[in-house]
Amino acid sequence: MDVHRPVVVLPPESDGGRRVMIHGERMGTAYSLFDVLDLLHRAGLPAEDRTVDDPELIEWRGGGPYAWNGTT
Template identity: 45%
Template sequence: MSHPPIVVHRISPSGGRRVTVRDQIMGLAHSDRDLLEFLRRAGLPDAGALLDDPTWVEWINGRAHEYEPLEILP
């Protein structure tokens, strides 16, 4: 089974999520604004409506639109 063309990977320990488009690394997004810029650069200028469409975007480990790691209290 193939995955959607846009993958927003797990949140890194220091914050941000790696973004791949068609298996090409676009960068590390720290917000939806960053993500949309990566998608614009990949040729998807009107991608805002696609972010919540699972046929286009797969959000791995973590909630969609979240970019900061959970704070662990001592």
């Protein structure tokens, strides 16, 4: 069964940023967890520290919430 989450964080790009999609719309590029939380807040979604580990809210592609700058 394909689960659609409201937020998708794409794999790190060459500059270390990760594009963030919310409800299918590109919201911006995050360079840290703080950026992801800021984008969530702007979209009216929960933006608490534990939010980044919520698999029902966020789908992390190409590494989890702690993979930045090409690290996993």
